[in-house]
Amino acid sequence: MSKKTHSPQSVINRVFGKNLFLVSGFLITIGLFLLLVFVTQKPITQTQDLASQASVKNGLVEITSTANPAQLMTGVDNTIHLRINTSGQQVGGVQLVFDVLATGVPTLELTSASPRLAIVSQEVEHVTHGFKVSAVLLPSDPTQSLVTSTPEPFLDITLKPESQGSIFLNFDVERSHATQHKSDPPIDLLTHINVYEYFIQSPTSLINADDFTLLTDSLDSRFSFFETTGSRNEVDRNTLVKGRTYTVKHQVKIQNSRDDLPSTSDPVLTTKLVINNLESVTRTFNRSTLSKATDPLTLQFETSFVAKDSNTFLVTVDGTNAYAETNEDNNSTTSIFGTTTSTSCNIVCENNGNCADGQRCYDTGSDKRCRLVTNLSSTSCTSLATPGRSCNQYCADTNECAEGYNCWYNKCRNPYNVESESCVNPSNRTLELIRENCNVSCS
Numbered sequence: 042m043s044k045k046t047h048s049p050q051s052v053i054n055r056v057f058g059k060n061l062f063l064v065s066g067f068l069i070t071i072g073l074f075l076l077l078v079f080v081t082q083k084p085i086t087q088t089q090d091l092a093s094q095a096s097v098k099n100g101l102v103e104i105t106s107t108a109n110p111a112q113l114m115t116g117v118d119n120t121i122h123l124r125i126n127t128s129g130q131q132v133g134g135v136q137l138v139f140d141v142l143a144t145g146v147p148t149l150e151l152t153s154a155s156p157r158l159a160i161v162s163q164e165v166e167h168v169t170h171g172f173k174v175s176a177v178l179l180p181s182d183p184t185q186s187l188v189t190s191t192p193e194p195f196l197d198i199t200l201k202p203e204s205q206g207s208i209f210l211n212f213d214v215e216r217s218h219a220t221q222h223k224s225d226p227p228i229d230l231l232t233h234i235n236v237y238e239y240f241i242q243s244p245t246s247l248i249n250a251d252d253f254t255l256l257t258d259s260l261d262s263r264f265s266f267f268e269t270t271g272s273r274n275e276v277d278r279n280t281l282v283k284g285r286t287y288t289v290k291h292q293v294k295i296q297n298s299r300d301d302l303p304s305t306s307d308p309v310l311t312t313k314l315v316i317n318n319l320e321s322v323t324r325t326f327n328r329s330t331l332s333k334a335t336d337p338l339t340l341q342f343e344t345s346f347v348a349k350d351s352n353t354f355l356v357t358v359d360g361t362n363a364y365a366e367t368n369e370d371n372n373s374t375t376s377i378f379g380t381t382t383s384t385s386c387n388i389v390c391e392n393n394g395n396c397a398d399g400q401r402c403y404d405t406g407s408d409k410r411c412r413l414v415t416n417l418s419s420t421s422c423t424s425l426a427t428p429g430r431s432c433n434q435y436c437a438d439t440n441e442c443a444e445g446y447n448c449w450y451n452k453c454r455n456p457y458n459v460e461s462e463s464c465v466n467p468s469n470r471t472l473e474l475i476r477e478n479c480n481v482s483c484s
Contacts, residue, residue: 100230100232100233101127101232102125102128102130103125103128103192104124104125104126104137104231104234105123106122106237107121108120108121113202113240115202115204115241115242116202116243117201118199118200119199119202121197121198121199121200121237121239122154123194123197124194124195125193125195126192127187127188129189129190130188130221131187131188132186132187132188132221132222132230133179133180133186133187133222133223133224134218135195135219135231136178136216136217137174137175137176137196137212138212138216138217139210139213140171140172140174140211140213141171141172141198141208141210142208142210143170143172143200143207144206145202145203145204146171146201146202146203146208147201148167148201149165149172149174149198149200150200151163151176151199152196153196153197154194154197155193155195155196157180157187158178158179158195158196159180159181160176160178162176163176163177176196198210202241204241205241205242205243206241207239207240207241208238209236209237212234212236214234253296253366254295254371254372255293255296255371255372257374260376261376263292263293264289264291264354264378265289265290265291266288266290267288267289268288269345270389270408270409278378279378279379281352281380282380282395283349283350283394284391284394285348285391286345286346286348287348288344289344289345290341291314291342291343291354293312293340293341293356293358295312295337295340309325309326310326310327310328310358310359311324311360311361312325312356312357312358313356313360314342314344314356315354316346316354317346317349318353321342321344322342328364342356348380349380352380353376353377354377354378355374356373357373359372360372386411386412386421387420387422389408390409390411391409399413400422401437403417415441417437418435429441429443431443431446432446432453432454432455432464433454433464435451435453437451441453447459457475
């Protein structure tokens with residue numbers, strides 16, 4: 042941020058020097074000039090009759106200042122925003138009198154930044170050290186007052202600096218007011234306004250500066266993994282199983298070092314999430330989007346991947362260097378998560394590779410589970426007490442059936458009458474036909 046606040050005395054010391062004897066003659070001359078103005082011209086406070094006293098130290102109405110861009114630049118229009126927060130109080134009018142201390146600024150323009158307030162009087166005088174400014178703003182609807190609970194823009198100061206340096210806004214606490222609506226005599230609610238300083242740079246001095254960084258704080262914790270089947274349960278990142286497909290979510294945080302942007306360039310930036318050297322997700326946005334976003338800018342990535350022995354997640358921002366920076370090394374992050382071999386019976390699986398030795402990925406009808414090869418019906422992977430299954434019991438292959446049975450569509454059946462659920466022998470005539478036609482060619 043390029044804005045600082047100073048006490049009025051510190052600004053006077055900085056602009057005019059600390060030796061007051063050197064400026065005493067100047068101040069006397071100014072005093073005589075102001076006396077002449079007072080005699081020959083009706084003061085703005087009397088003309089509008091906004092207040093009968095100066096702003097106060099602990100007033101309820103606060104006026105603050107911001108700029109766009111935050112880093113003022115030479116050769117382009119810059120806007121300094123004045124914001125007002127009435128803290129719920131009804132304000133009937135605002136009068137500001139202030140100095141803009143700057144060199145190399147040929148013009149200055151005031152415009153209302155609120156549809157609820159209109160500038161009814163303004164004076165902008167170009168002097169040696171900058172500008173002397175006064176403005177009176179009243180509600181656009183004379184029957185209404187101005188009420189805010191947060192700082193809202195109400196007055197814009199537009200200027201175009203020609204050289205680098207600083208700009209100060211120094212408010213006159215004696216003649217700046219925010220009067221309470223319909224108060225008689227006028228009651229001033231305005232608290233003293235700080236002195237604001239803004240730095241002016243040339244656009245060329247900003248182009249090669251380090252601008253954005255991928256944050257690494259709590260990096261691994263910003264990864265979340267989920268099952269892709271069933272109820273999409275979240276999976277511990279330390280228990281990823283090789284060969285299984287997961288959905289990964291990742292929050293990318295981009296720290297914006299400055300809010301300024303050279304007017305000559307607004308490049309499109311690309312952010313990528315690359316998993317195991319395979320490009321998965323790409324997001325693009327303009328550089329100005331990053332400037333305007335809440336800092337840091339957060340992007341959400343979500344995609345699926347097949348887990349390997351070791352899984353690398355590489356995130357890059359502006360990998361093509363569309364925006365030149367002095368430090369390109371902080372534009373990428375890398376996270377690595379390993380996998381485990383599943384040894385748990387009855388866990389959800391996608392293929393046999395997800396299961397331990399001696400297990401297979403068995404389709405239960407509702408989902409797939411790792412089960413013991415020799416006892417697929419057991420949810421605890423318990424081995425059969427005696428090998429060989431009897432008639433119509435479940436089987437994975439014929440080896441699981443008792444002697445005299447074949448595994449037919451996962452059921453142990455009589456090989457001569459596989460359609461019989463009771464494994465009865467076929468009729469003698471059927472047996473004769475089987476023997477007669479065994480090994481006979483057919484069409």
